[in-house]
Amino acid sequence: MEIQLKDSNTSDAASLAVHKSPVVEFLERFFRSNSAVIGLVLLLILVAAALFAPVFAPYDPYESNMPNALTAPNSAHLMGTDELGRDIFSRILYGARISLVVGVQAVSLALICGVVLGAVAGYYGGKVDTVIMGFMDVMLSFPSILLAIAFMTVLGRGIDKAVIAIGIVSIPQYARIVRSSVLSVKENVYVTAARAIGNGDGRLIFVHILPNVLAPIIVRATIGISDAILEAAALGFLGLGVAPPTAEWGTMLGSGRQTIFNAPHIVTFPGLAITMTVMAFNLLGDGLRDVLDPRLK
Template identity: 50%
Template sequence: MDTTGTMHAPLRELGLTVRILSRNPSAVAGGVIIGAMIAVALCADLLAPYDPISINLAERLRPPSTGHLFGTDEMGRDIFSRVIYGARISMVIGLLVVTIAGGLGTLIGATAGYLGGRIDNLIMRVMDVMLSFPSLVLAMALAAAMGPSLTSAIFAVTVVMIPKFARLVRGEALAVRELPFIAAARVSGARDRWIVLHHVIPNCVNTVIVLATLTLGDTILVAASLSFIGLGAQPPTPEWGAMISVGRKFLMDQWWYATFPGLFILVTVIGFNILGDALRDVLDPRIRR
């Protein structure tokens, strides 16, 4: 049996996807933005000129200058350094939440869609109840119940994002379970768990990748919102939402305090959104043809 073609098929598919993305201006722009943010997060120790939590009251509330590119805050801390380290925190939050929520949501949705019947109805009703609440409102309730902290915010946002993946993957699974190779697997004696893990979920991967990319921006925004209202990262943690929350008190006279963290949130969310839109177009089989 010749397995060479089977082994190289995923590589050819990946190469084709990369070539198509490289010709898509939106994908290139989104990739550059996200790549830059990831590089900033990884190299924060090298890029930040000051300790992000070091206090220097002699330099408090200084405007942007060559010594402090984004100015300083009310404690004399360098805002540029804090924004750089904030990128690391936000990226870690986004990737952690999407990985956990995407994994659990995909498994839940695939199981519900494949099994159908009462199990599907029960799972989807629970997901529908969660989706009936605005994401931020539900995240606020969960974070408040656990107590304000970065860990509480991560948990709350993760729970909020699970139904999005479950609902979408469930729809894909309903279509996949009717395909001939699923019937062949059943006839061959394969168990439901094996079919879900080896047939249903792999056929939903493209959809999950697109949703995960789009959800990353939403996750960062919700997490920053929780920190803004005091339910997420707590001072002196250099988190973008927490910085904006304190900076708004000085907005009229020290505009730089809240402006630069806000710009980084804006650029990051836009980057993930336009990259997700481009991926959705590229990974759509009808467009690929």
């Protein structure tokens, strides 16, 4: 009798060990991924810097001090000053807010539009698919930065305009991913069963199909934020992004290129901030891709 109880307890423990909740399994796999953890740590540092910029910034990022213009990094100014004597470290902290907001909002806009268009095209197929994806292919035939420049020329400068421009040019990437994912799962048994019991097209798409194709969308959105930040910086560098004197990394690079040889710190530190941010999102996206890939379980 004791042996049977022991065997029963052992089998129950083994069963509990095997049947872990999806959340616990995801967290275990996530924290085993070095790239995901490093990306998350870097991202948390950036978010903290953006949220607590007024606390960490030693100076007003918009206060000019011409006698201290182009000062090299020192104990008073950790990253030196720009051509107007403004503290670069303070401006980089405040610039993190602009870059993260533009990146997240632009990807959110592209994600919403791309998911809807891709899901409709993949689910209905036929002429609907041809028209939607044909338009997406036309957009993809142009470099995204050129399309963003065209939209910014029409819309004008500003954070909200940059979000709209970058979001629109990013829609085709998400539409194609969602369309291919929907095509691969829309004929599965659970979708056929849901259709047989009377579910409408809208419920089939957004309740039964899209939740099962989230993994590639999440990975692409994470990496897409880094792309959006790079495009926002490129627009700022070209003078088409956020209007001065707003502290934005691309604008800081653009205004400092004239003094790059006698004061290289003006472009070095904003460039490093952009590099660190892009690397954080790319590492996190690569890690999520490995964690969410069922073939690697």
